[in-house]
Amino acid sequence: MSRVLATYNIKGGVGKTSAAVNLAYLAARGGAKTLLWDLDPQGASTYLFRVRPKVRGGVRKLVHRKSAVEKLIKGTDHERLDLLPADFSYRHMDLALDAAKHSNDRLALVLEPLRAEYEYIFLDCPPSISLVSENVFEAADTLLVPIIPATLSSRTFEQLEELVRGGPQVLAFFSMVEVRKSLHREVMAKLRAAHVTMLGAAIPSADEVERMGVDRTVVAEIAPGGRAALAYEALWWDVRRRLGAPAGAAPGAPPGAPPAAPPGAPPAHPPAG
């Protein structure tokens, strides 16, 4: 049975897609069959994997389970990593969900036939509070929440915890961190002290993350061993640890795959507290 992880934040432009794409890549590289569902009508992760943003039958057929979801999946350039692409019709997903019975757990139902096949299913969610996010909270076991360490981020985090109370596990991590900014360092220290669900790993604001859109691939291929690549590895290790997965390499790790252990000291990880 798969683990469903959703990268989610009410706000946009905080590194959700980047996290979903890079973490899903690392999960697959570690040996796990992994699916990423690009729920965002803008189709950023679909674009990064060079797949056409097209779902035959559109969102209506999909959420009403009139399309065989297995047939809509596309293999990516990476072994064991598949994509359920975005489609422009996803912008009407709220309406489609609203028109369906059990409108809160439609997405969970769509995923049902895939849960035996994939060890991890990542949901890359559009920023909003809507029926789509309600569905995501229903379908996901864990929400991965990227947070930019700025003044209002603590408030964002608390709002979110309030929103999903009793729902999925929430794991937040810092994103687009600029360690040279003292404000970032202060906010991070404060939030880490206040929230146990705040992960230790943090993703730096780095060129290679921005280059993803140009090179259309994951940071591990753009700058292997670079700051961002190492930070995502540390984050994935941290997430797995919180999920209760063994911290070593997953069974089935291909030869040469690095163990899922955290690299020495993630560069964007200032001392907490």
Next chain:
Amino acid sequence: MNTTRTELLLPRRMTTTAVLDALSSRLSLDEGTGTQRDRRYYDTFDGLLRAAGVAFVHESGRLALVSIDDGVERAGLPAPEPPERVFAAELEPGPLRDALLPIIEVRALLPLMHIHSAQRGFGVLDADAKTVVRLALDAPEVVASPNRRLALAPRIRIEAVRGYGKALTRVRKTLIDDLGLTAADRSVLDEAVIATGATPGGVSSKVDIALARDQRSDVAVASVLRPLAAIMESNLPGTIADIDSEFLHDYRVAVRRSRAVMRELKGVFPAEQLAHFRVELRWLQQVTGPSRDLDVYVLDFDELRSGLPEPSRSDLEPLLRVLRDRRTIAHREMVRALRSDRAGGLRSQWPAFLNELVTMAPEGRPAAARPIGELAGERITKVYRRMVKTGRAIDDSSPPEALHELRKQGKELRYLLELFGLPLHPGEVVKPFVRALKSLQDTLGAHQDREVQIATLRSLRDEVSTLRGGAGALMAMGVLIEHLGGDERAARAEFAQRFASFASRSQRALVRETFSS
């Protein structure tokens, strides 16, 4: 046809470079990093995995069971080094063990082939530079020994990328229709086995000889006994090396079948040699007997133990120790006998005799020239009738020996049916007959096995009692003896019904019709 993986062979005289050049001019290719692969394949001595359509392979620190036709992994486990030998029961509990155990049961997986290959991987790209099909060019070679390598034909593997069926069809069409590549009809493993001069599928312990009813009996008998002698020979090294329990088992079955043929079809042999070889083969049977009995004991130990309530199961450990020690001693003694001059002489004399049998003088071999259909039919009818008679005389007051005797006759009949009945008579008659016989034999076997187990447990009591934990073990053994006695009575109760269907009027008529003509 869009299978997820296809392997293609290059046409004669086409080099891999030529294929790549031709492909590059038709498709957009992106070459990935090359890899060196070292695959070590395993199978049982008798090729059980291949027969089940799977292969067991060690590659890059991992053991896996893969389907032969599409290469898809069914189950796997990390294993840093290729093992020397694998028993399913000794693997850690999990999918690999679960997948292997029903196929190979107690047989050992032994190293079969080591294939090294240099592989180049390519992505076929679409207009967005997205990989839509994967290709791998593989140049395999068998590592026959550290300094001997045999090159095999290069292969191109096409791997589908999910959701890109049209691209897959296009690439297949280019390779097959335009460039003339053909689907490989043999796995690379089979190719490797053939390259080393062996036959894929391992060494079978089954006899599958075509016979004709009007064939001379001595010719037919020799053609059945020769493969049995070959089975004994091929299973001897594994028996001596104690690789797994089936070598000895198959060896003994071949000996027993050979003895049954000699006993039942006496008239084709010269009397003097017959007497000699009957004594010698009986001796082989005897010297291998204790080892087999103890093999069965150790193999069945868990099942035996499961008859005890959970808390007392560990009490039986001292018994297992005694059984293992005895088994080691019995095996040593058996090996001594099998390596003796007497056994060595038999190994060469017996096949030589079988080769000469048909050219021997006809005097003193009254049945030699009779048609085998007639002779075997007579014997099958005779042994069947004898069984019916023996079985009918058995009632609730009969001693266990009576059932034992019936079982021995049953084995004789079964071998006759399998070796001569099936090749000479319609399968739709013989097969159900063999099934009815088998079901009767199972009951008789269960009865006798329990009987022997009880006797063995009793005989081990003194030895077990002297060991640490002996008192607990003795009590547990007492409970076991009681259980076994119950099973024995159940088997006996079942006997009447099984025998009735085996000896029914319709079955008797069928035997008369089929084998008396």
